[in-house]
Amino acid sequence: MTSSLIEARGLTRSFGSVQAVRGLDLDVAEGELVAFLGPNGAGKSTSLRMLTTLLAPTSGSATVAGCDIATDPAGVRRRIGYVGQGNGAGHTQRVADELVSQGRAYGLRRRQARDRAAELMSALELDTLAGRKVQTLSGGQRRRLDVALGLVHRPGLLFLDEPSTGLDPQSRANLWEHVLRLRAEHGMTVFLTTHYLDEADTMAERVMVMDHGRVIADDTADRLKSKHVGERIVVRAATRDGAARLAAAVATEASDVAVEGTTLTARVEDGPATLPALLRAVPDVAVETAEVRRATLDDVFLALTGRSLRDTGAAEPTTETETETETEGA
Amino acid sequence: MSVRTFATDTSIVLERELRPVTRDPFSVVFSMIQPLIFLGLFTPLLAGVTGASTGASLQAFVPGILVMSCLVGTSMTGSNLQMEMKSGSHERLLVSPLGRPAQLVGRALKEIVPVLVQALIIVAVTLPFGFRVAPGGLLVGLVLLAVTAVGLGSLSYSLALAVREQEWAFWGVQQTLLFPLLLLAGVLLPLDSGPGWMRVAASVNPLHYLVDAERALFSGDVASTTVAAGLVAAVATAVLGVWVGTRAMAKAS
Numbered sequence: 001m002t003s004s005l006i007e008a009r010g011l012t013r014s015f016g017s018v019q020a021v022r023g024l025d026l027d028v029a030e031g032e033l034v035a036f037l038g039p040n041g042a043g044k045s046t047s048l049r050m051l052t053t054l055l056a057p058t059s060g061s062a063t064v065a066g067c068d069i070a071t072d073p074a075g076v077r078r079r080i081g082y083v084g085q086g087n088g089a090g091h092t093q094r095v096a097d098e099l100v101s102q103g104r105a106y107g108l109r110r111r112q113a114r115d116r117a118a119e120l121m122s123a124l125e126l127d128t129l130a131g132r133k134v135q136t137l138s139g140g141q142r143r144r145l146d147v148a149l150g151l152v153h154r155p156g157l158l159f160l161d162e163p164s165t166g167l168d169p170q171s172r173a174n175l176w177e178h179v180l181r182l183r184a185e186h187g188m189t190v191f192l193t194t195h196y197l198d199e200a201d202t203m204a205e206r207v208m209v210m211d212h213g214r215v216i217a218d219d220t221a222d223r224l225k226s227k228h229v230g231e232r233i234v235v236r237a238a239t240r241d242g243a244a245r246l247a248a249a250v251a252t253e254a255s256d257v258a259v260e261g262t263t264l265t266a267r268v269e270d271g272p273a274t275l276p277a278l279l280r281a282v283p284d285v286a287v288e289t290a291e292v293r294r295a296t297l298d299d300v301f302l303a304l305t306g307r308s309l310r311d312t313g314a315a316e317p318t319t320e321t322e323t324e325t326e327t328e329g330a
Numbered sequence: 331m332s333v334r335t336f337a338t339d340t341s342i343v344l345e346r347e348l349r350p351v352t353r354d355p356f357s358v359v360f361s362m363i364q365p366l367i368f369l370g371l372f373t374p375l376l377a378g379v380t381g382a383s384t385g386a387s388l389q390a391f392v393p394g395i396l397v398m399s400c401l402v403g404t405s406m407t408g409s410n411l412q413m414e415m416k417s418g419s420h421e422r423l424l425v426s427p428l429g430r431p432a433q434l435v436g437r438a439l440k441e442i443v444p445v446l447v448q449a450l451i452i453v454a455v456t457l458p459f460g461f462r463v464a465p466g467g468l469l470v471g472l473v474l475l476a477v478t479a480v481g482l483g484s485l486s487y488s489l490a491l492a493v494r495e496q497e498w499a500f501w502g503v504q505q506t507l508l509f510p511l512l513l514l515a516g517v518l519l520p521l522d523s524g525p526g527w528m529r530v531a532a533s534v535n536p537l538h539y540l541v542d543a544e545r546a547l548f549s550g551d552v553a554s555t556t557v558a559a560g561l562v563a564a565v566a567t568a569v570l571g572v573w574v575g576t577r578a579m580a581k582a583s
Contacts (some may be wrong), residue, residue, distance in 0.1 A: 052425050055583050076429060082425040086418020092350040093419075101346040105339075105426040149422060 004063075005030050005157050005189050006051060012061035012213075020046040022213040024060070026183050028191060029157070033183065035204035036193040037090060037297065039309055043213040045085065048161050051191075052082050065157050079107070081155035085162050088146045089134040095145060096121065096130040099152065106153035113152075120148040124178055140171030147179060160185075160192035164199060197297045197309060209301060216304050221297060228303040229295035230255075231271035233278070236263045238286035246265035249281045250274070263290075336435075339428045343436025351443060361406065362448040365399035369452065372518065384542030385460025391543035392456050392463075393471070394409055394517035395539055399448045400475050401511060404441045405504050411437070424582060434487060434579040435572060441483035442476040449475055464550035470557070471547040477564040479538055481571030488571070491578040515541045536563035574581035 006028040012188040013021040021043040028034050036044040047054040051064050053073035053078035061068065067075030089098045098118055103113030121127045124144040129137065137145065143163065150158060163179070164172040180203070183190055194200050200207050201221045209224070217224055233250070237243040239262060246264045247257050253274055254266035268274040279287060301309045351358060369391070377387040414420040423433060449472055453463060486504070493499040512518065514528065515537035521529055532538045543560020551557070 015357075049583070054421065054424060077425055078427045080425075082420045082422070084421045084425075086416070086420050086421060088422030090346075090350075090414060090419045091417055092354075093346070094349070094353065097353075101342065101349075102422075102426070104345075105423070105428045107427070146418075147421075215522045261414050 003030055004028065005032075005066075006062070006064050006191065007166070008051065008062035009060055011047065011050055011062055012058045013043075013050060013055065014058045017141045019213055021057075024215065026062075026208075026215070030189055033190045033203065034192070035200040035206070036191075036208050036210050037195070037197070037200040037204075037301075038193075038210035038310075039195060042210040044195075045161055045208050046208075046213075048159055048191075048193055051158050052080060053077055068200070078153075079155060079157065081153070081158040083146045083150040083158070083160045083163060084104035085165070087134070087142045088149045089142065091133070091135040093134055094130070095126055095132055095134060095137070098134065098145070099148060101166060102149045102152045108153075116152060118193070120151060123182065124148045138171075139167055140174060143167060143175055144178065151182065154186060155188070157189045157191065161188065162193055162195070162319070164194070164196065172199075179294075203296050207297065209297075209304060211301075211305050218299065224297065224300045225295035229299040230267045231269070231295065232265055232293045233271050233275045233290070234263065234265050234293055235275070235278070235290045236288045238262065238288055242285040242287070245282050245285050246278065246287075250278050253330060291329065313318050336429055339387050339432030340439065343423075343428060343433055344439050344505070347437055347440035348443060351440070358444045358447050359451070361403045361444065361449065362399050364383075364402055365395050365448070365452065366455075367516065368518075369395050369456070383460065388456050388459060388461040389549070390403040390545065392452065392461050393548055394515070394541050395452055396449045396471070396475060396544060397478075397515060397541050397562055398512055399452060399515050400445045400535065401480050401482060401508065403444055403448065404479050405508060407437075407441055407483050408486035408488075408500060408504070409416045411487050411490040412429055412483075412494075412497055415490070416497075421581075428517050430579045430582070431576040434484060438480045438483040438572065438575065441451040445475055445479040459550055461520040463548045464552075467547035467550050467552055471544045474540060474543060474547075474557075474560055477568045480568030481564070481569070484571030484575035488575045491582055506542040511535060511537055514538060517541055531555060536567045539563035 004027050008024050008026040011021060011024040011026075012019065030281055032235055036047065038044050051062060051069065052055045052078050053069055055328070056070070061070065063069070064076045065079035067079065069076055089095070094099075097131065099117035099120060100110075100113045103116050105111065108116060118127075121130055126141065126144060126148060129141060134142065134145070144152045147163070160179070167175065179190070182188065194202070202264060205220060207217075207219065207221050207224060208215050217228065219227065226330055235243075235246055237246055243262045243264045247259050247266070250264070250266050250268070251257055254268045256267040258263075258265045271294070275290055275292055279290065298309050373384065373391055373509050376382075376391055377384050380387065411420060424430075453461070453468065489503055492498055494502070512520070514532045514535045516532065517537075521532050521538070524532075539559045540563050543557045543563075546554050546556040
């Protein structure tokens with residue numbers, strides 16, 4: 001039996017006249033790795049803050065890890081791990097101290113808390129930093145500490161709010177390596193928000209696309225792509241006539257066939273198989289270039305909303321756009 | 331929430347708050363620079379104006395300076411919470427099972443430590459210059475300071491929570507309140523020579539009763555109505571502060 005770890009019905013949240021979340025229905029089963037994907041201001045964090053008891057919903061209800069967020073917030077808090085958008089460790093605290101405090105906060109005895117802190121520091125490559133003040137850590141080190149703090153009590157359900165925002169590509173990869181390994185080891189359910197397309201694409205097993213306070217799509221990244229965008233083949237012929245003949249040849253297997261100048265674009269089921277078959281079907285047409293275009297989650301977002309996630313200010317980070325460069329210590 | 335959980339949670343928060351202080355004891359001294367400057371630069375002026383000896387001036391001034399040091403330090407402590415709200419560690423603790431009231435009370439109790447350390451330093455520094463204090467009176471005086479510190483610290487945290495959308499307002503309010511409270515407590519100059527309205531304003535300032543009580547205590551006058559009034563003022567400050575603070579913390583998100 002797969003039991004629902006998160007079950008939300010009609011959750012809404014308004015700030016004054018602004019409706020940040022407009023009716024969220026959500027079921028997450030044990031063991032899933034789910035990502036909320038959407039632009040800044042889509043309502044991802046507000047939803048997460050309601051599910052983690054930080055924010056009371058305006059209406060609706062939710063059960064998280066078996067406890068009602070409204071009537072038993074303490075029960076929710078004991079059972080979930082939470083890594084917020086900011087840094088969870090106090091700047092003037094030392095790494096090991098903060099982990100021990102966190103363990104004590106979750107009911108561990110002093111001795112157990114110290115053992116658990118040591119265990120987590122070694123699991124997240126923080127052991128050499130035990131005595132360091134948090135404010136002296138690099139961005140990536142702080143984020144690993146945040147994850148360690150979230151895992152102190154071995155929660156079955158971990159919430160990550162934009163876990164890799166502001167990290168350089170290496171630190172992001174390193175953080176994910178740790179999260180995925182720990183998840184595999186402990187069978188954790190992971191629920192995260194992200195505005196990075198590639199992160200949702202490669203890490204999440206299920207993507208919920210959020211826009212204007214609503215979930216507008218919910219499936220695996222692959223199914224979202226094939227359902228809303230599909231694969232396209234793009235062939236540039238030498239002549240307009242050639243492009244027209246290619247279009248006629250592919251018409252039976254494709255939808256959305258378009259010819260622009262000498263370029264044919266067609267949406268097909270199976271691009272890698274259709275493309276060579278098409279070229280063989282009309283061997284006398286001179287072809288200059290031919291490619292299969294796989295859909296990205298951005299194409300999905302574009303198809304669903306008419307806007308590109310990149311235009312909304314959220315996209316894959318590149319080294320140039322990152323403000324924080326990391327100097328990994330030790 | 332059971333009493334035991336509250337006590338345990340409070341001790342966990344307190345321990346966490348105290349760690350940076352014990353790991354870095356010098357930080358306690360930094361926040362007392364202001365009172366020490368007043369002590370060094372105002373005492374000679376006071377002696378010059380009144381014609382009294384340095385020892386006699388200190389006798390009147392040191393109790394006030396202890397209250398000043400208590401007020402300055404505790405009123406700033408909300409900025410620590412502001413830092414934690416900004417960084418995300420406050421949020422992390424809000425999602426933890428630690429009770430909200432314990433998160434406020436543990437923080438407020440921590441204020442006792444720097445206040446007591448600072449008070450002892452000030453007393454130790456002034457003894458060679460002729461300041462005299464009755465040991466029993468000093469002990470009770472420190473207890474009153476500690477109780478007041480919990481209340482003032484709680485109010486400072488409440489302020490930080492209340493202005494979380496406009497962080498700059500914290501220092502505006504803190505600075506606006508600091509000197510009126512000090513002057514109307516009779517810390518720098520006695521209020522007896524002030525106009526009537528000032529004495530009325532001072533009569534609703536708990537710190538005024540605290541300063542008077544400290545003066546009486548240090549001169550060995552433990553069982554007096556002045557001390558009783560100081561005790562009431564200290565406890566009232568603590569109760570009000572913790573009440574306001576726990577309500578603010580319960581609503582924090």
